[in-house]
Amino acid sequence: MDKNDIILTYGSDPVAMTRALLEAIDIESLILDKNSSIALKPNLVVAATAESGATTHPSIVREIISFLQERGYSRIKIVESAWVGDSTKEGFRVNGYEAISKTFKVPLVDVKDDDYEKLTSNGITMEVSKTILDTDFLISLPVLKGHCQTAMTCALKNMKGCLSDRSKRMFHNLGLHKPIAALNAIRCADLVIVDSLNGDLDFEEGGNPVRTDRMFAARDSVLCDSFGSQLLGFELEDIPYIQLAESMGVGFTDLSKARVIQLNEPTNDKVAHPSGEVANLARYTLPKNACSACYGNLIHALKRLDEVDRLGNLETKICIGQGYRGETDKTRIGVGVCTRGLGKSLGGCPPKAIDMIQFMKEL
Incomplete structure (x- = not known):
């Protein structure tokens, strides 16, 4: 897997999808030393299950550990910290991480209990988990979702769970965007596998979960x-920390130079219609056997x-x-x-939410 690759898969089985991504990534070409320490960093911001649209599906974590151990990697940890005021340990319990830890003999590290190293990046001093800093290979497992303050959260913001609670509070006082970019300039993930289910x-x-039935992986x-x-329908300018991170040398934003490798086509499994806001937005649609990925993108565009x-x-x-x-x-x-x-149609399989927005504006 090259630095400019994005590997994308569709489906409703996170175990099979995770394994397909890992095989396509060729993990052994990225982690050459089988004695390397590996940290898995899910998103457990609150003690809620993945069905709520808030947290990483634990079956993804389980499958990654199984895959790595099959290939001889043994120094694996699960490392995370819930947001300020919530319990990481309760998040571990609610999502079955204690059973994962016991089954695979993989320790759970609550960053709230960790030692920290005080580091400065781009004028911002923060306390970062020593476990994360000492890790040879960091695999981030964010959930692609909206955020009431930063519009979106994914790979870059998921690193905030590697901080002390004191630094998390400070990040909010500073407006989040520059601190998030600065944190990733200190330590960013070596591999990102995104739960966009x-x-x-x-x-x-x-x-307000929206089914899109997809996962994707990237190194940048x-x-x-x-x-x-783009999948969520945002312009880069809507999420300042992305371009700030680019300016700090963390990575690149130019998707025209990315190679998107799609492993399969979206399926036409029955699309769920949760209550509340999603159901309200669905009033503007006429679905017939719609794929979850396509329909989810339309909901985000609306x-x-x-x-x-x-x-x-x-x-x-x-x-x-597909009924049309x-x-x-x-x-x-x-x-x-x-x-x-x-009469009028936007192509793509599936089209991105950002393209749907422009299409509907032009109507």
Whole structure:
């Protein structure tokens, strides 16, 4: 796997998807020494299950450990810290990490109990977990989801769980964006495997999950977040810490130079319609056998339009899904290659949320 690669897979089985990604990555070409210390850094910001759209699916963590141990890597730890005021240990318990630890003999490290090293980057001094700093190879396992303060959280922001609670508070006082970039200039992930199965629309703590049934991997955290931002319907300018991290030498934002390797096609599993805001946004859609990835991107695009008061301008519902293949109703509008016979249609399989936004604005 090269530095400019993004490997993408679709499905509803995180175990099979994780293994497919790991095989495509060729992990042994990245971690040459089988005695290397490896840290897995999931997102357990709150003590909530992955179904809420807040936390990393534990089956992903389990499969990575199994895969690594099969290949002779034995020095593996799971390292994480919940946000200020919540219990990491409770997050471990709720998500079954104690059983994972016992089964695979892999220690759980609560960063809240760790020793820290005080380091300065770009004028910001912070306390960083010594376990993370001493790790030879760091695998970040973020959830791609919205965030009420930074618009999005993925690879770069997931590193915030490597700080002391005191530094987390300080990051918020400084506005999050520059500190997040500065932290990654000190230590960023060596490999990112993104859980984008059902991330929340807006909030780090979950509550409005949107099924997209995908996972992707990257070695460059900046490139990873640039790709993720488009999937959620954001411009880079909406998430300042991404470009700030690029300016600090963490990685690159230019997706035109990235090689996106898609391992399979999206499936047309039944799309879930959670209650609340997602159901409200779904009123603007006409799905027929829609793939979760395509439909999830449309929901994110509708949400972005709603945030800038443009959703009310839509005069017709948006058709989406494989059920529209062969239809030629010129009065209808659709997104995705399956709707190409309609009067107006946006191509792509699936089209990104950012492209859907532009398409609907032009309507």
